[in-house]
Structures are given as structure tokens and as C-alpha cells.
Amino acid sequence: MELHFFPGQKLLLALHITGNNQVKVAGRYEAWSGPSTGGTDPRMPEEPTWPGEYIIAKAKVYLTPSWKLSGIKWGTPLQDKPSINDVWYRIKPQTWASVKKDHAISRKDIIRLHFELYQIRTVPPTWVFNDFGPVVIMWFEDRNNNKQLDGDETLSGQFFHTTPENEAQVSANLPVTFKNSHGCIHLHPKDRNLLFSQGFFNPGTPFTIHSYYERYLEKPL
Amino acid sequence: MKDILKNLCKSGVILLCSWLNACAVVEKSKLQWRYDGRVFSPLAEVNTGLDNAYYAFDTPEGLYLAGFKVDGKNINHPYLVFINKQLNRQIEWPQTQAVEQLFFYKKQLYLLDETGHTQIKTDNHWREHPLTLSANSRVITSEKALIACVPTPLASADYTRGHCYSITKNWRVDIAWRSVTPTLCNNILMAVSDYPSRGTLHQIDIDSGKIIKSSSEPQITPGQSLCDLLMN
Incomplete structure (x- = not known):
């Protein structure tokens, strides 16, 4: 299994790699990155989603004082x-x-x-405003190629996550409208669930972020 | 001798300020209010029917209270309520948007809601007015000029910039404020930015919107008077 993200196409590809290195596209998903050049948000400047080869590390409920x-x-x-x-x-x-x-x-x-x-003026029964949604999926650069987060390796500060807006749209059966992130990768909540259920977000999955200029050109499924 | 004179002047200023404050108090209704919607005079108490009150505007005739009535499904219905000084007369106006603020402008009483729309009061009715401010604006002054500020939004996906602007003088200045509401002090707009680092105090000329001076004041806390910093 591999994940490939093409920020210039807003495309996340889930690939199955067979024993003889045959590549089969398991799914294509819309996903939005940070902008291709840095931004000026005074709270935290927007940054590109950094290209590179990574390994999925873990999923966790995220808390930060930054937001x-x-x-x-x-x-x-x-x-x-x-x-x-x-x-x-x-x-x-x-x-x-x-x-x-x-x-x-x-x-x-x-x-x-x-x-x-x-669209309802109530205090909700639970907190539905965390900017990172219910869960984030983290990755790291595997410098020693052992698929483990160890040595001097650190988790990336950029993650896969959904947004409160997209979670609300899904709960209301409305179409999901994406926005650029501050550097993370925004996913459709249903795609996140599907990728979890298919094991693509399991620790150890190779994950490549391509440059903003690269395009995935194979015929659509 | 110089010091004594200085101190006398200082005492004079303090006395003058106290007198002005006292006058200001006399011009108000002296009613007190609570978040649960109760309003008090020294002799009596009334319940406005609001389940939550979050903002009050005091006038010589009585108190305007903005808040919500919460129904059986926990839905909050926005309201503005007026209680006269004698606590024997109440008027309530259901609102479609939550009330942000009331202010006098050009001798008329305006209501500003969260979306930036305004209404003016004529007789005992509120009617929509074409004056429109940015959503989530707070009016800082409406005396010589109309100046309002919009806080830095909470949600990361909301890219609105915290800013202050003058409708009458046609300027806008981006200040990433949130925790301390900007204040007008001696015709200078004082605003504290929270981002990128907390506690930069900006002094803004209200005629041009230009920042005259910026200084680091990391010790400023919400609720502290920014005008005291100008005097220092």
C-alpha cells in the first residue's frame, strides 16, 4: 500500500502495489494542501505542504494552543x-x-x-470546533529507512485532517467545499473513514508528497 | 516646589476626572443586571424573561439588555429588552441575529448585530438602516467619527484579518487583535495585537488610520485600561 499526494491537482491516490511491483489505483480522493507559496496570516503564516517521501506514523486526537x-x-x-x-x-x-x-x-x-x-443557535452537546477535526494522521521522514519513528526523526507538523466545516457539511448531507490549509492536507470526512478502514492510514504506510508542479497523468479509473 | 505643583496638577486632573465620572453616572439609570436576565435598582428587582443576558447599554431612561431566550429544544432566540429606570415598564424586541452592541450616532440610537447590519430606534420600534458594518464589528467611537474594529477570528479556516476602520474617514488598518478590545484615548485609537506575538500596543491616528507608534507591552491583560498606558 502507498499513498501519493499531488497538491497541484488536489489529488490523493491510494495505491496497491502487488508482488511483481504492479501498481493498482485503489482510490482517488480530493484533498487540499497549503498554498504553493507562503502566506501572511498573522496567526500562523500559511506554508506549502512540503514535498518528500514519508511514512505514516499514527493517528491521534489533536490539541494545540496555537489555535x-x-x-x-x-x-x-x-x-x-x-x-x-x-x-x-x-x-x-x-x-x-x-x-x-x-x-x-x-x-x-x-x-x-x-x-x-x-444553522442552529444552540450550544452543541460536544465540542465540534477543533480546527483539526476528530483526528489527525501524522507522518515522518524516515531517514534511516526502517519504517519506525526513531533516532533523530520527528513527526511532521503537517497532518491529514478534516475541518469542522466539512464535518458539518457531511452531517447535513451537503456537498463538501474545501479550502486551502495552512500547510496540512484537508480530506473529505468520508474519505478519511474509508482510508482508515482500508488500512492506508496504518503506521508504516509509505506516503509521498509530490511537488506542486507534478501531475498524475494516468487515465482515470 | 516644581514637584508640589506637579502633584497639585495631578490631583486637579484626578478630581476633574472623578467629577466627570460622577456626572456620567448621574446620566445613567443606575440599574444593575445579571447574566440570568435579572435587573436591579437599589429598591427592586425584575426578571426580563431572558435566560441569558450578555450585554447591556445604559441610558438615562433605562437599560437595554441583549441576550437570548432558550426554548425547550435548547435553541437560543436573540432578543433586545428595554427596562425603564423605575423597573415598571419593559419592552422586548425579538431579533433575527444576535445583538452585538448599541450606540448613539448623529443623535440616534443604533443597534448593531453580529452580521454588521444596523437598525435605528424610532419611537418604540427598531427599523433597518442602510448603515452596514463588517460582520463581528465592535464600534469603538461614534462621536466625532464612526470607528469600529473586527477581532481576529477564532477559526483557523476563517481568513478575515483583525482590523480597525473608519466609515466616516474611509481608512482601514490591519491589527491582529483579539483579547483586548481597542479603545479611544484622547483621540488616539489604542489597539493591542495578539499575533504574531502577544502584546504589541499600537497607537493609531483616527483621522488617517496611520499607526503613529508601536511598542511592546507584553504585560497588558484583558480588562486593563489602555488609556492608562497612554498617560504613562
């Missing part, structure tokens, strides 16, 4: 507290904390964000 909405895990239970103008989020099975106090995000912000995504 305000990504300091809470996707799916974290919420409790609406309108009378104190707050929303609580669960930090342990019996312990709740204030989203306003811990993350400087107001109840009104949460209602607005939820309305923008789901």
Missing part, C-alpha cells in the same frame, strides 16, 4: 450555563471547567460558531 478553538478535543462533552453566561467542558469524568475562563471563548461565540456550521 484558539483547538485547545479542546473534538467530542469533549459540553454543558450550557446560560445563567452564568458560560459553557463548561468536561476535563475529567466528574470534573468540568469553564470554556470562557480557560480558553477566552464566550458562550455567544460558541452559539455563533455553531450557527455558522450547523
Whole structure:
């Protein structure tokens, strides 16, 4: 199994490699990269998705302080507290904390964000605003070619992930509209699930990011 | 001697400020409010019917409270409520968008919603007005000029730039602010950018929108008066 991403074509290819090195395309998926040249977002400048040969490392629920909405895990239970103008989020099975106090995000912000995504003015039962979606798939450059993350190898800061907008579109049976990322690869939520179920996101899968100028020219399936 | 004079001047300024503040208080209703929608005078309490109140605008006649009524399906319905100073009269106006702010401009009371649309109050009704601001704007001043600021968005996929702009003077300046709302101090717009690094204080000329001065003030916290920094 191999994955190949052609950012210039917004194309992710899932390939089966047979014993005699025959290549069979198992699937073609729309996927969006960062821009081909750096951007100027003051929060975090957009960057190209770096070409190279990598290995899929692992999937994980992602948290980062770099993005305000990504300091809470996707799916974290919420409790609406309108009378104190707050929303609580669960930090342990019996312990709740204030989203306003811990993350400087107001109840009104949460209602607005939820309305923008789901067209309903409620505090959702769980956190659906993490910019990285429910799960990210990480990769690394395998310098010693042993398919293991070891030695001086580090995980890439760019991942496969879905977006809150695309998750909301899928839940409403609406067409998915992609946007360029800050450097990660944006996937359709259904494609992510399919690639997981087919084993393409298993640790050890070879993954190549081609340059923005390369094109995959084989006939479509 | 010089120091004594200086201190006297300082005390004079403080006294003048206190008096002006006192005057300002007299011009308001003196009503207090809570997030659960209750409003208080020193003698009485009323419930507005709001399940959540998040913003109040005080006037000599009474208090305007913006908030939500939450129905049985947990859907929040945006409202603006007015409670008179005597707490014996209430008017409520259901809204299609959440109210962001109220402000006086050209002697009229305006309502600004989250989408940037405005309404003006005539008699006891609000009617749509063609004045439109950018979505998520906050009006910083509406006295001599109309200046508003839009915070840096929360979502990474939202590429709106945090900025301030003047509708009347036709300028815009990008400032990546979020945690501290910009303030007008002595005709200078003070704004603190959160990105790329937290705590750069910008002083902006309100006639031209040009940044006059920028300095690093990493100790600024939300809620702190930016005007104090100008005085220092």
C-alpha cells in the first residue's frame, strides 16, 4: 500500500502495489494542501505542504494552543450555563471547567460558531470546533529507512485532517467545499473513514508528497 | 516646589476626572443586571424573561439588555429588552441575529448585530438602516467619527484579518487583535495585537488610520485600561 499526494491537482491516490511491483489505483480522493507559496496570516503564516517521501506514523486526537478553538478535543462533552453566561467542558469524568475562563471563548461565540456550521443557535452537546477535526494522521521522514519513528526523526507538523466545516457539511448531507490549509492536507470526512478502514492510514504506510508542479497523468479509473 | 505643583496638577486632573465620572453616572439609570436576565435598582428587582443576558447599554431612561431566550429544544432566540429606570415598564424586541452592541450616532440610537447590519430606534420600534458594518464589528467611537474594529477570528479556516476602520474617514488598518478590545484615548485609537506575538500596543491616528507608534507591552491583560498606558 502507498499513498501519493499531488497538491497541484488536489489529488490523493491510494495505491496497491502487488508482488511483481504492479501498481493498482485503489482510490482517488480530493484533498487540499497549503498554498504553493507562503502566506501572511498573522496567526500562523500559511506554508506549502512540503514535498518528500514519508511514512505514516499514527493517528491521534489533536490539541494545540496555537489555535484558539483547538485547545479542546473534538467530542469533549459540553454543558450550557446560560445563567452564568458560560459553557463548561468536561476535563475529567466528574470534573468540568469553564470554556470562557480557560480558553477566552464566550458562550455567544460558541452559539455563533455553531450557527455558522450547523444553522442552529444552540450550544452543541460536544465540542465540534477543533480546527483539526476528530483526528489527525501524522507522518515522518524516515531517514534511516526502517519504517519506525526513531533516532533523530520527528513527526511532521503537517497532518491529514478534516475541518469542522466539512464535518458539518457531511452531517447535513451537503456537498463538501474545501479550502486551502495552512500547510496540512484537508480530506473529505468520508474519505478519511474509508482510508482508515482500508488500512492506508496504518503506521508504516509509505506516503509521498509530490511537488506542486507534478501531475498524475494516468487515465482515470 | 516644581514637584508640589506637579502633584497639585495631578490631583486637579484626578478630581476633574472623578467629577466627570460622577456626572456620567448621574446620566445613567443606575440599574444593575445579571447574566440570568435579572435587573436591579437599589429598591427592586425584575426578571426580563431572558435566560441569558450578555450585554447591556445604559441610558438615562433605562437599560437595554441583549441576550437570548432558550426554548425547550435548547435553541437560543436573540432578543433586545428595554427596562425603564423605575423597573415598571419593559419592552422586548425579538431579533433575527444576535445583538452585538448599541450606540448613539448623529443623535440616534443604533443597534448593531453580529452580521454588521444596523437598525435605528424610532419611537418604540427598531427599523433597518442602510448603515452596514463588517460582520463581528465592535464600534469603538461614534462621536466625532464612526470607528469600529473586527477581532481576529477564532477559526483557523476563517481568513478575515483583525482590523480597525473608519466609515466616516474611509481608512482601514490591519491589527491582529483579539483579547483586548481597542479603545479611544484622547483621540488616539489604542489597539493591542495578539499575533504574531502577544502584546504589541499600537497607537493609531483616527483621522488617517496611520499607526503613529508601536511598542511592546507584553504585560497588558484583558480588562486593563489602555488609556492608562497612554498617560504613562
